[in-house]
Amino acid sequence: MRPVQALIDLDALVHNYRHARRLGGGRALAVVKADAYGHGAVRCARALDGEADGFGVACIEEALELREAGVRSPILLLEGFFETAELALIERHDLWTVVASPWQVEALERHRPARPWTVWLKLDTGMHRLGLPPEAYADAWRRLQALGWVQDMVAMTHFARADELGEARTEQQLDAFDAALAGLPAGTAASVANSAGLMAWPRARREWVRPGLMLYGTHMLDAPCEAAAALRPVMQLQSQVIAVRELGPGEPIGYGGGFITDGPTRVGVVAMGYADGYAQYAPAGTPVLVGGARTRLIGRVSMDMLTVDLSGHPDAGVGTPVELWGPGLPVAEVAAHCDSSPYRLLSGLKRVRREYGP
Missing domain, CATH: 3.20.20.10 (Alanine racemase)
Structure with a gap:
């Protein structure tokens, strides 16, 4: 699944x-x-x-x-x-x-x-x-x-x-x-x-x-x-790393080749794309959590996948959990990077299975 x-x-x-x-x-x-x-x-x-x-x-x-x-x-x-x-x-x-x-x-x-x-x-x-x-x-x-x-x-x-x-x-x-x-x-x-x-x-x-x-x-x-500080995030949008690539310097990543590696780069492919509701034009540098640690988006968001920088995360690999937004990464912060809003990101989700808790 x-x-x-x-x-x-x-x-x-x-x-x-x-x-x-x-x-x-x-x-x-x-x-x-x-x-x-x-x-x-x-x-x-x-x-x-x-x-x-x-x-x-x-x-x-x-x-x-x-x-x-x-x-x-x-x-x-x-x-x-x-x-x-x-x-x-x-x-x-x-x-x-x-x-x-x-x-x-x-x-x-x-x-x-x-x-x-x-x-x-x-x-x-x-x-x-x-x-x-x-x-x-x-x-x-x-x-x-x-x-x-x-x-x-x-x-x-x-x-x-x-x-x-x-x-x-x-x-x-x-x-x-x-x-x-x-x-x-x-x-x-x-x-x-x-x-x-x-x-x-x-x-x-x-x-x-x-x-x-x-x-x-x-x-x-x-x-x-002060009143906003007491709010607790309700949604945690999650996925996983599904592939890892080791690239050298000067390599383009994704559609259009808009991101070029500037040195040896470890690339994680994540099952999440704009058909799921993630921002299609989220720029390189948009924050992502991989295994609970911050990293960044690199390359253009595709329909079903996006790519993240795992160069500083040697323990991350296939199956490592990814948080796109949630308690560890405010959706408002992600939205600001994407020139969007929490309203649009949250209400625009599609094809995403919901699990309710606690």
Whole structure:
């Protein structure tokens, strides 16, 4: 069997969720969209079911997968519904939905439900993606509240640059959000903080927080942050050395011959490639752990294999374990070398067997 696997530490996942909830001081929605950022939505949600205050998914397909797997906790559709035909499914499966566009407000006004609903109404405070403009927000709130069957409502927005700790735009978005809330009933529940907002912007911690990337033990903050230090990596991406080559100086390695040995070089071939989700254009020098010791990528990443420098690792050979990222090598560090992000690397995995523990 090809020795490529992702070891998923569910204890670390629970630890990170509890850390997020403590930071927020209220309730925390565990975001498990995109197959839990590549970690397996069903297994991650089951590990948190009964612990998490609810789950966030992108769309109804992801929500139904969790319901079919027996997850009974609240599930919020972060992108809302895409067509009115979905309203019956939302009701049947007891889902919560985001409302972010005027047509969705109108669709709910025409709907005749059999049970109370929970709606999160999204305000555009400057992300300019989804969300109602500030001038239309209070009216939409009143229209939904007037329906009677909308039992619970949460005001929400989303940050555009919360990873940048010195960026004034986040405070401006918070100001815009608070100004909009001033026109709503006192005591309105709110949700502002994503992972970066939760860790680095205390003002963003409201009644609900929405940890996503931090649940999986990593972040994209551009400066040190005490709250991030407590995170535990959830995934360890592993493979093995499957061949060793001894090359002299001046030898090209891999497609295109972009890497040329500058002296005697011991080359390890690893079963891992871009078809598995590893970054295709990861440059030479990208860190890798072989047998627990650091070395570097050399040569271009292929579809199914990559090559590493074993010159300083005489004991490494066929069968030696390789960690592409994990507890010993942060995925954020690998992503930085690849001009990518932890989001893309983690959620882009394919053809990788998952093993859950401890």
